[in-house]
Every structure is written in structure tokens, then in C-alpha cells.
Amino acid sequence: MTAYDAGVAIEFSARIRRIPSYPVAGGYELPDNVALLASNESPYPPLPQVVEAAARVLKGVNRYPDPSYAKLRRALSDRYEVAPARIAIGNGSCDILLAAGEALLEPGAEFVYAWPSFSVYPHLEAASGARGIRVPLDAEERHDLEAMLTEITVATRLVIVCNPNNPTSTALPIEEIAAFVERVPRHVCVVLDEAYCEFSTLDDPDASIDLLRRHANLVLLRTFSKVYALCGLRVGFALCGSDELVRAVDQVRQPFFCNAAAQAAAVEALRHQDAIVERVERAVVARIDVEDGLRALGIRPADSQANFCWFDLPRRDDEGPAEREAAVVAGLTDRGILVRAGGALGKPGALRVTYGTPEENVRFLEALGAVL
Ligand SMILES: Cc1ncc(COP(=O)(O)O)c(C=O)c1O
Numbered sequence: 001m002t003a004y005d006a007g008v009a010i011e012f013s014a015r016i017r018r019i020p021s022y023p024v025a026g027g028y029e030l031p032d033n034v035a036l037l038a039s040n041e042s043p044y045p046p047l048p049q050v051v052e053a054a055a056r057v058l059k060g061v062n063r064y065p066d067p068s069y070a071k072l073r074r075a076l077s078d079r080y081e082v083a084p085a086r087i088a089i090g091n092g093s094c095d096i097l098l099a100a101g102e103a104l105l106e107p108g109a110e111f112v113y114a115w116p117s118f119s120v121y122p123h124l125e126a127a128s129g130a131r132g133i134r135v136p137l138d139a140e141e142r143h144d145l146e147a148m149l150t151e152i153t154v155a156t157r158l159v160i161v162c163n164p165n166n167p168t169s170t171a172l173p174i175e176e177i178a179a180f181v182e183r184v185p186r187h188v189c190v191v192l193d194e195a196y197c198e199f200s201t202l203d204d205p206d207a208s209i210d211l212l213r214r215h216a217n218l219v220l221l222r223t224f225s226k227v228y229a230l231c232g233l234r235v236g237f238a239l240c241g242s243d244e245l246v247r248a249v250d251q252v253r254q255p256f257f258c259n260a261a262a263q264a265a266a267v268e269a270l271r272h273q274d275a276i277v278e279r280v281e282r283a284v285v286a287r288i289d290v291e292d293g294l295r296a297l298g299i300r301p302a303d304s305q306a307n308f309c310w311f312d313l314p315r316r317d318d319e320g321p322a323e324r325e326a327a328v329v330a331g332l333t334d335r336g337i338l339v340r341a342g343g344a345l346g347k348p349g350a351l352r353v354t355y356g357t358p359e360e361n362v363r364f365l366e367a368l369g370a371v372l
Pocket residue numbers: 039040091092093094095118162165166193195222223224225231234235236
């Protein structure tokens with residue numbers, strides 16, 4: 001048998017067999033009128049000035065991008081009042097998350113996170129061989145911080161709190177987060193994943209930044225993918241309590257991980273905070289409209305502080321949660337609406353639906369009513 005014969009199996013590492021595949025959303029080769037409500041993206045395009053800033057740098061892409069990310073770090077530092085040396089940049093915030101896992105975790109180490117939460121977290125334990133400890137959410141589908149604290153041991157290296165939480169959309173107030181961080185031992189890195197923090201009306205999204213002054217082990221993970229509407233360019237950042245994690249995540253990654261167009265677009269996007277306020281306002285209006293519509297269908301959604309909602313489908317005696325979820329997702333897809341099934345996100349029988357434009361939200365509610 002030659003190496004070219006079909007069926008020759010490459011022998012992969014044990015690590016690769018452990019790593020779960022990310023549940024990829026569909027919808028990339030569908031007609032234009034499909035409502036893409038599956039990936040918590042902004043339904044609104046980036047500002048023309050932001051697109052122009054990205055386009056301007058394209059004529060210089062025979063050169064590598066700035067590997068120190070100096071302009072972007074400076075712009076973030078000015079916006080968030082955190083020293084540039086304490087800001088990590090990433091090819092999306094996921095890139096920083098995975099690099100943090102690589103830098104902190106190894107066999108014998110422990111890592112505590114809530115479940116259901118962001119589907120990339122299990123990847124960190126699988127990739128590193130560390131023991132992942134999943135702490136169930138409370139009855140309101142929020143993080144149970146008390147229970148998470150009891151899981152911290154001398155072996156714990158990393159704790160992640162996703163606030164607001166993906167996929168459940170719920171958030172905890174800053175006082176509870178502050179009290180939690182206070183009680184985590186200093187050797188443990190606390191990542192507060194704030195991908196959706198701008199959409200929360202519980203607190204000022206900048207409130208957590210004050211905590212960085214007191215906690216060198218705290219990392220606020222943020223992204224340009226959601227409210228800044230730049231997920232297609234892949235750029236995220238982390239505001240850190242010290243420069244230690246910034247150096248560590250840079251050590252484990254290739255240089256030039258954030259491309260020139262992404263850096264330029266992000267710098268420009270930061271100049272337009274008024275657009276952020278407007279996108280947040282639209283998301284809050286969508287939240288109210290969609291929640292009202294869901295309640296009218298007899299559904300009680302989780303208390304959303306994000307740009308998406310999460311709810312259990314009404315039960316039926318003749319179908320289990322997984323079949324019910326599959327039937328509803330298929331019915332919505334047939335009607336041109338793409339959403340996320342809860343099973344792949346940790347809870348069969350639930351749905352996660354991103355708020356779209358007002359028209360898309362109406363279409364979604366009508367389609368859901370028809371399918372149910
Ligand atoms: C909770 C959470 N964190 C991080 C990310 C990663 O975002 P990105 O890599 O696009 O910055 C996402 C994306 O959906 C998310 O939901």
C-alpha cells in the first residue's frame with residue numbers, strides 16, 4: 001500500500017483526539033435574505049470610516065503588520081486608561097483565551113469554569129491535559145460564584161467567569177464579581193470574559209476596569225467582534241492587572257497574529273464611541289421586543305444582558321428535548337432563520353437566538369410561532 005492509497009490513517013497525537021470541534025454555524029452559502037441569528041454578530045455593518053481605514057492599509061500589505069501593535073495598544077490605553085504594557089492583542093479574543101490556556105495549564109493543573117458557558121472553554125482543558133472543573137449555573141442560569149470558589153484548590157491555575165454569559169445571556173452585577181475576585185487566591189489567574197459587556201444594562205461596562213488596580217491576577221477579555229461589529233476581521237484584546245499574562249500569551253503565539261487591516265479598523269472604531277452607544281440602544285430595544293414576543297408565545301427567556309436571548313422550548317410529551325430542538329431548528333431554517341440549538345451549547349431543548357434587525361426579529365417571532 002502506498003501513502004496515496006485512500007484509507008491510510010494519519011496517526012495523530014492523543015491531544016488531538018481530546019480536543020472537541022467548535023460547533024460551526026451554517027449559513028455561509030445561503031441566499032441573502034436568510035436571517036443569520038446564530039453567531040451573536042452585529043446585524044449592522046461597521047461604519048464607512050472604519051471600512052475605509054482598513055482599506056487604506058491594504059496597499060501596504062507587502063510588509064508585515066506592526067508586531068508591537070503600538071497604535072492599537074495606545075488607542076486602547078487612551079480609551080480604557082490601562083497602560084499599554086498591560087494590554088494583550090489577539091486575532092479575536094479567542095486567540096488570547098487559547099494562548100492563556102497554553103501559558104497557564106498543563107497536566108496536573110486545574111481550571112474552573114461554569115457550564116453551560118462559552119463552547120471554547122472545554123478546548124482549553126482538552127488541549128492542555130489539565131483537569132477542567134465545570135460548575136453548573138444556578139436556577140436562573142447565572143454563574144454560581146460561591147460554588148466556583150469552593151472548587152478552587154492549590155492546583156487551580158485559571159478561573160473563567162463569562163459575564164454576560166454565552167449561551168445563557170445572563171449577567172452578574174459588578175459587586176458580586178468584585179467580591180468573588182477578592183476571594184480568589186493571588187496565584188490563580190481570573191479571566192473575566194466580557195465579550196458582551198457593552199450590552200449589559202446592569203452596570204457601566206467600564207466598572208470592571210477599576211478592579212484591575214487591585215488585582216494583578218485579573219484579566220478582562222474583550223473583543224471588537226460584537227458591539228464594534230468587526231468579527232470578520234478578527235481582533236480582540238485583554239486588559240490585564242499586570243504585564244505578566246501579556247508577555248506569556250505573546251510567548252506562545254506566532255508573531256504578527258493580528259493583521260494590518262484589523263489593527264487599523266480597530267483603531268478607527270475606537271474613535272466612534274457614539275456608534276457604540278447607538279448599537280447598544282438598538283440591541284436593548286430588540287431585547288425588549290423579542291422578549292415580549294417570546295412571552296406572547298408562552299416562553300420565558302433567561303434575563304438577557306447581551307445581544308441574544310436564550311430560552312427552553314415548550315415541552316411536548318411525544319418528543320424528548322433533543323428531538324424537539326432539532327425539529328424547531330429545522331422548521332426555522334426552512335423559513336430562512338438560522339439560530340443555535342442548545343444541545344451543542346450544553347443544554348438540549350434550549351435555543352440561543354441573536355437579536356437581528358427589527359425586521360429580522362419580527363420574522364423570527366412569526367416563524368417560531370408557526371413552528372411551535
Ligand atoms: C463569551 C465569548 N467570548 C469570546 C468570544 C470570542 O470572540 P472573538 O474571538 O471573535 O473575539 C465569543 C464569541 O462568540 C464569546 O461568545
